[in-house]
Amino acid sequence: MALIKPKPVPICETLPLKHKPTEAEIFVVAETFKLLGDPTRLKILLACLEKPMAVGDIAQSIDASQSLVSHHLRLLRAARLVKGTRQSKQVYYEADDHHIRHIVSDMIAHAGENDADTE
Amino acid sequence: MALIKPKPVPICETLPLKHKPTEAEIFVVAETFKLLGDPTRLKILLACLEKPMAVGDIAQSIDASQSLVSHHLRLLRAARLVKGTRQSKQVYYEADDHHIRHIVSDMIAHAGENDADTE
DNA sequence: AAGAAATATCAATATCTGTTCATATGTAAA
DNA sequence: TTTACATATGAACAGATATTGATATTTCTT
Numbered sequence: 001m002a003l004i005k006p007k008p009v010p011i012c013e014t015l016p017l018k019h020k021p022t023e024a025e026i027f028v029v030a031e032t033f034k035l036l037g038d039p040t041r042l043k044i045l046l047a048c049l050e051k052p053m054a055v056g057d058i059a060q061s062i063d064a065s066q067s068l069v070s071h072h073l074r075l076l077r078a079a080r081l082v083k084g085t086r087q088s089k090q091v092y093y094e095a096d097d098h099h100i101r102h103i104v105s106d107m108i109a110h111a112g113e114n115d116a117d118t119e
Numbered sequence: 120m121a122l123i124k125p126k127p128v129p130i131c132e133t134l135p136l137k138h139k140p141t142e143a144e145i146f147v148v149a150e151t152f153k154l155l156g157d158p159t160r161l162k163i164l165l166a167c168l169e170k171p172m173a174v175g176d177i178a179q180s181i182d183a184s185q186s187l188v189s190h191h192l193r194l195l196r197a198a199r200l201v202k203g204t205r206q207s208k209q210v211y212y213e214a215d216d217h218h219i220r221h222i223v224s225d226m227i228a229h230a231g232e233n234d235a236d237t238e
Numbered sequence: 239a240a241g242a243a244a245t246a247t248c249a250a251t252a253t254c255t256g257t258t259c260a261t262a263t264g265t266a267a268a
Numbered sequence: 269t270t271t272a273c274a275t276a277t278g279a280a281c282a283g284a285t286a287t288t289g290a291t292a293t294t295t296c297t298t
Contacts, residue, residue: 014224015217016169021227026165027158028230029223034156038286039149046145050135055245068287070246080229089244089295098134099229103222104148105133108140110199110218111147157256174275187257189276208265208274 032079036104040064041072044093045081049101052085052092151198155223159183160191163212164200168220171204171211 021029035041043062047053053061059069073093076082081100084093095101140148155161162181166172172180178188192212195201200219203212214220 014228015220017165017224017227021165025227025230026161029226030156030158030161032156032226032230033152033161037149037153037156039146040286042145042149042152046136046140056243065288066245067247067289070244071286074246086295091245099225099232101134103225103229105136106218106222106225107148107151108136108144109133110222111144111151113218159256175273184258185275186259186277189274190257193276205265205275210275 032081035075035079035081036107038072040068041076042104044069044072045076045095045100045104048082048092048094049104050095052094054087054090054092056090058093151200154194154198154200155226157191159187160195161223163188163191164195164214164219164223167201167211167213168223169214171213173206173209173211175209177212 036045040062043064044058047058047061055069055073056066058073059066062069073082073084077084077093080096082093083096084091086092095104155164159181162183163177166177166180174188174192175185177192178185181188192201192203196203196212199215201212202215203210205211214223
């Protein structure tokens with residue numbers, strides 16, 4: 001008999017989803033999430049989440065090589081997670097928009113909510 | 120000469136960040152994002168984003184083996200991205216909370232904003 | 239123009255991860 | 269208990285990915 005009670009979804013701007021995401025959309029979204037799924041890349045994004053930061057300064061602040069940071073920035077830029085602007089010799093990167101900042105800060109909040117993770 | 124104009128951050132509930140995330144926090148957050156970074160796993164989460172779904176039904180709806188879905192659900196569950204409740208033989212999974220739903224729907228919105236991705 | 243400084247790219251490797259197939263566990267009916 | 273159904277787990281392989289070190293490109297200074 002097993003009846004399942006359908007749960008009402010709490011009111012939210014972007015929910016329920018307007019349309020079922022296509023295969024291509026899902027792939028792009030996953031690819032973007034995947035970029036956030038690397039600690040080094042996440043550190044890079046966090047470093048320039050609220051203020052523009054030069055590549056070298058980012059590298060120094062997270063203790064990584066410039067080569068590595070540049071590699072990752074390229075990926076982050078391609079996914080529009082960050083945007084860079086040249087200021088003479090240096091390129092200043094920052095989170096692309098507050099949309100991105102929101103996703104990251106939300107996830108930080110979620111992870112800090114309770115957690116045990118390692119099980 | 121090179122002066123950098125500091126950009127004011129738009130007002131937001133979770134921003135600016137209360138505290139600089141620790142190494143451990145970053146790792147957990149990255150790990151959680153990483154889980155969303157696989158198309159199959161994302162499909163699974165999407166399948167039960169708004170309504171509880173049995174494992175078999177999820178597998179069928181995304182055209183994947185039950186074994187694979189179960190493997191992924193285990194990971195999603197460990198990260199508290201989904202929660203499952205047993206209903207006799209079947210286990211119904213759903214997104215853990217609206218926090219998660221929000222992150223996913225936000226990213227879908229971001230990906231759909233404009234994009235070129237493949238470059 | 240030559241040199242320095244900052245960033246970007248290339249190639250190679252060591253590691254990780256998604257998937258499959260087989261099997262085990264749990265649950266309910268006969 | 270046996271049978272059937274739903275889900276979970278284990279081992280192993282193929283493909284992907286982060287990192288490094290060297291080098292190239294871009295931009296400014298002298």
